[in-house]
Amino acid sequence: MPSQTAALPPPVRVVLGLGILVGFTALGEMLVRLLHWPFPGSVVGMALLWAALSLRWVRLHWIEPAADGLLGILGLLFVPATVGAVQFLGAGAEWGLWLLVLLAGLLLGAGVAGLLAARLVREEGGPR
Amino acid sequence: MIWLALTLLAFALGVVLQLRFRSPLLNPTLLATVLVGGLLLLTQTPYETYMQATQPVSAFLAPAVVALAVPLYRLRALLARQWRALLLGGVAGTLVGVGVDTGLPRVLGLSLDAQRALSTAPATSPVALQLAHITQAPAALAATLAVLSGLLGALVLPAFLTLLGVRHPLARGIALGAVAHGIGTARAREEGNLTGAASSIGMGLAALLVTLVVAVRS
Numbered sequence: 025m026p027s028q029t030a031a032l033p034p035p036v037r038v039v040l041g042l043g044i045l046v047g048f049t050a051l052g053e054m055l056v057r058l059l060h061w062p063f064p065g066s067v068v069g070m071a072l073l074w075a076a077l078s079l080r081w082v083r084l085h086w087i088e089p090a091a092d093g094l095l096g097i098l099g100l101l102f103v104p105a106t107v108g109a110v111q112f113l114g115a116g117a118e119w120g121l122w123l124l125v126l127l128a129g130l131l132l133g134a135g136v137a138g139l140l141a142a143r144l145v146r147e148e149g150g151p152r
Numbered sequence: 153m154i155w156l157a158l159t160l161l162a163f164a165l166g167v168v169l170q171l172r173f174r175s176p177l178l179n180p181t182l183l184a185t186v187l188v189g190g191l192l193l194l195t196q197t198p199y200e201t202y203m204q205a206t207q208p209v210s211a212f213l214a215p216a217v218v219a220l221a222v223p224l225y226r227l228r229a230l231l232a233r234q235w236r237a238l239l240l241g242g243v244a245g246t247l248v249g250v251g252v253d254t255g256l257p258r259v260l261g262l263s264l265d266a267q268r269a270l271s272t273a274p275a276t277s278p279v280a281l282q283l284a285h286i287t288q289a290p291a292a293l294a295a296t297l298a299v300l301s302g303l304l305g306a307l308v309l310p311a312f313l314t315l316l317g318v319r320h321p322l323a324r325g326i327a328l329g330a331v332a333h334g335i336g337t338a339r340a341r342e343e344g345n346l347t348g349a350a351s352s353i354g355m356g357l358a359a360l361l362v363t364l365v366v367a368v369r370s
Contacts, residue, residue, distance in 0.1 A: 045215040052218070062367040064282035066217035067359060073221040084225065091219035094212060098334060099181040100163040101213045102277045103188065104206035106181060106299055107159075108199050108292025110189040121260055125270050126301045127308070129252035130331050133274060134309050137245020137354070138318035138327035144237035145320050 029085055041090025044082060048073045155188070155197075155205040162187040177307060179335060181277075181299055199292075217278050217359070224356040227349050238326050238353050245330035246358040249274040250365050269293040273301040275362035276333035276355055283366050298333070305332025306339035321346040329354020 029037060052069030055061065061068070076082040094101075115122075165187075166180025192202055203210075224231075231238055253274065257267040268289035272280040280298035284291040309332060313324050321344055328336035329351035337355050341348030 042215065045218050048218045049214045053214075062286050062370045063363055064214075064217075064279070064286065066214040066282055067279060067363045069214070069218040070221045071360065073218055074224055077221065077225040078228070084222070087219070087222065091222040094216040094219045095223070097163075098216050098276075098278065099179070100160070100184070101209060101216050102281055102295050102299075103159055103163060103181055103184045104203060104210050105281050105292055105295040106185040106277070107189045107192065107202060108290075109185065109296040110192055111199055112290070112293055112296075115263075115266075118262070118266065121262060122266060122270060122297060123300065123304065125253060125256045125260070125262075126273055126297065126304055128256055129249040129273065130301060130305045130309060131312060132252050133245045133247075133249025133331035134305065134313065134327040135316055136248045137241045137330040138313045138316060138323050140244050141237040141241025141326045141350075142318050142320050142323035144240055145322050146234060146237070148233065 029083075034089065037089045038093060039090075041087040041093075044087050045073075045090055045094070048076075153205065155202050156208060158191065159184060159188055159206050159209060177303060179299075179303055182303065185296070185299075213278050213281070217282065220276070220356055220359060223352045227353055230349055231353055234322055234350075237322055238350060239357070241323065241326045242330045242354045242357045243361060245327055245354070246274050246361045247365070249331040249358075250362055265290050265293060269297050272362055272366065273297045274331045274333070275359050277302070279359045279363065283363060286366055286370055299335070302332045302335030305336045309336065310339065310343070322350045325350025326354040329356075330358050333358060 029040065032040065048069040049066055051072060052067070053065030055068055056063055056065045073082065077084060162184035163180050166183035169183065170178045170180055192199065250271065254271040257270050268287040269284070271287060272283045272289070272294055275283065275298060277295045277298040281291055281295040284294040305328065309328055313327055318324055318327065324343065325340045325347035328340045333355040337348060337351040340351035
């Protein structure tokens with residue numbers, strides 16, 4: 025009965041999706057605490073949700089409106105954290121070194137990924 | 153409440169400007185960070201006060217990380233068809249990126265805080281932020297360096313990949329996503345749907361992989 029959720033008013037579909045996403049977050053956090061795993065609960069929740077979607081325990085259309093909404097403003101959600109960088113302005117010139125490290129990691133990482141993937145791509149007449 | 157309002161408005165302003173000037177580098181997160189950070193400094197407001205005030209926004213961060221499973225699941229057909237290129241390419245790229253971001257700061261003798269914060273930069277900022285509790289990095293620094301890594305990647309990687317002769321959209325996409333996550337993926341989407349899809353996969357895999365590396369090292 026996939027049309028059951030489609031019949032819900034859009035705000036309620038978001039509420040339903042949020043409930044499921046927060047539920048998986050809680051589940052991930054619970055597992056991490058119980059098993060003393062050195063993982064963030066949210067990343068465990070993400071893996072669990074991926075598994076649940078693949079096993080069709082959770083249907084995509086239950087969570088789609090909430091997930092797309094959250095991911096659409098993902099950049100907003102960590103602004104409160106990045107604003108904390110004002111505490112590190114005192115590092116001054118060290119920022120230059122940090123950017124240098126990031127640049128080196130980007131060039132080497134992306135270079136390896138790009139060259140390796142280009143070799144391993146299966147030609148298939150271009151999936152669209 | 154005023155800080156919450158300012159944060160929301162600064163981000164919205166950033167999105168308006170980005171749409172207007174069509175550049176992934178005019179990033180709403182960066183703009184909001186600079187504007188709000190500047191105001192905090194001007195008004196001499198302690199960061200703790202600000203953090204408390206914006207808790208309603210931060211509360212959605214963990215469920216948003218969980219939601220990253222959705223694009224990965226949607227692209228499962230592409231992932232199954234091209235798993236060798238996407239999985240092996242993405243994993244190798246992220247591992248090299250994490251290796252450089254972990255090793256180079258040590259060689260350069262950077263502060264312990266910086267070493268820890270840099271080591272998670274190839275993961276998308278919300279994941280880097282959550283990993284900070286485990287690496288004991290200053291959370292704000294880990295999140296900011298991840299954002300800067302994405303920006304820098306979006307800026308330099310497309311031309312660099314062309315220079316290396318990497319032309320296939322899947323290869324370019326996975327390379328961008330593996331190290332430059334969200335902002336790199338926004339840049340990849342400008343090259344085409346396939347590049348954007350590969351980059352989304354790269355970003356999701358990188359989030360899982362960086363988490364695993366941190367867990368193994370802790």
